[in-house]
Amino acid sequence: MRTLLAWLGAEAPFSEQDVLGLAATFSPTATTHVLAFLRRQGLLCPVDPALQPEDALQEIHAERRRRASDLGSERRNRRHEAAIAAKLTVLPHPVATQVQAWVRAMRGQGRRRHRAADYTRIRRNLNIVLPVLEAWTAAGLNLRQITTEHIHTELDQRQGNQARALHHVLRSVFAALKQEKVLFHNPTTGISLTTAVPVPTPLPSDRLRGLLDALDSPRARLTVGLVAVHGVRPLEVTRLRLDDLNLRRRTLRIRRGEDHQHSVHLDTLTLDLLAAWLTERHRNWPLSPNPHLLITSHSAHHPAQPPLSYCALRAAFDQTGMLPKQLWTDRVLDEARHTADPVHLVRVFGIHPHTAVRYVHAAHPDKALAKIR
Structure with a gap:
């Protein structure tokens, strides 16, 4: 209002077009409030009665954001050009x-x-x-x-x-x-580099012995157990929900996209780990609205109901001295050593057929499998 009064004075009603002209400088909320006030006081002269001020404001601010983006891009490009020119000196x-x-x-x-x-x-x-x-x-x-x-x-x-x-x-x-016809011959033609494909390697048995006993909490034991025993991927462990657990059927549902799910059949050890964790979860946070299976004191009553964080996940594996990927790889490779059937690995772990074939090749290098097309 102060800008309008200083610019146009208070002797005559304000033109709506003049007020919209200030929208490129001030926030949309402030401009909308000014238009509403002037309209209630009868001090606004609309240019076009069919014009919707809100639509006009949106167009003006969209144009302002586009110009600001273009200006920022131009400035970044100038800085990049200067940096490249400095390197070429x-x-x-x-x-x-x-x-x-x-x-x-x-x-x-x-x-x-x-x-x-x-x-x-x-x-x-x-x-x-x-x-x-x-x-x-x-x-x-x-x-x-x-x-x-x-x-x-x-x-x-x-x-x-x-x-x-x-x-x-x-x-x-x-x-x-x-x-650009600066050169007549490309010296890199015909040169190719082979890309080494890492072969999965098992963990030493002495590192796996007493793995769960070394952990200090039921949540940590369940987290590591799901990866080391059932080959559940670490990220999938953090996203598990309470309704994914079916104790009557002794299964755990792994959500992998909207149309794909994988069921894990739980053994006695995992059921004991689940019982210990659910008891502690109910004792510490009986009224937690968070639907995820694994929670912490931070996420139990968080309004966003987030899943288990990566830091909390790594805290459990840091106690073992091994990475989650190492334990997952060792579990799949151990299963592959007992069977040369990649279809079995796909059914047990829900992995891609190409991944299953790679692990079978690593466990049985003497058995060549046909490539999957």
Whole structure:
């Protein structure tokens, strides 16, 4: 109101269009209140009686948010451009010009128009390849003089993810330069890196002996027991609800998406762990509205009724000195050692057939199974 009075004065009624013009500066709530007040006092002259002020306000603020987003994106892009230019100052002129051509191609400004890559991705790739470019320029080479042997030399000096990341960026750089006709030959053509697939490994038996006895609470014993005995994934343990437990049928329902469920048949040990935990849960929080099976003092009466947190889950496994993934892998691998049937693993643990075949291969390397199509 103060802005309107200072701008238009109080001698005549206010035009609704003038009030809406201030909506790009003030909050929607404040503008709506001002419009309602002026309308009640008979001090508002609507430009179009059919115009809904709320709709007009929404359009104005949507436009304001879009402009603010565009402005923020432009500022970020300018900062990224300055950072990339600063990194290229360490390179001599021929190589810096060639890398700039790669950046323009990545941004969709090359000979072939395509969707622009994000500046964050370009800077990350530049950080990966910059040490290699500096080494080549120190040897008096530019990118036109790089051969397949140079690529192999750099890749052989790295292993694992570092080698794969460098290989990916070098392919991007030389493919873009060939597209821009800066180079006549792509030295990365025909070079491929094999990706090692980790083989599941069992845990030593001495580490598993007395596993549950080392835990200090019924909740921790039940959490570890569901993973180590029944192969329930750690994240699924945190999401278990009370109505998933059927003591009469001795089953536990695992929800995996809207249309997929997996039933776990409980043994005597797990039933004892459940009885101990449910007794403690009822004793400590008898009126808890939280529907999840595993709760803490923080989540028992939390209004959002959250599931068990990751920190609470890890606290139980930290007492064993093992990660949840290690225990889950050991359980599935132990079952695979007793059977060479991947279908059995799918039924027991509800895992994907590809995962079941991989564990059978790890447990029985002498038995080759046909690939699943």
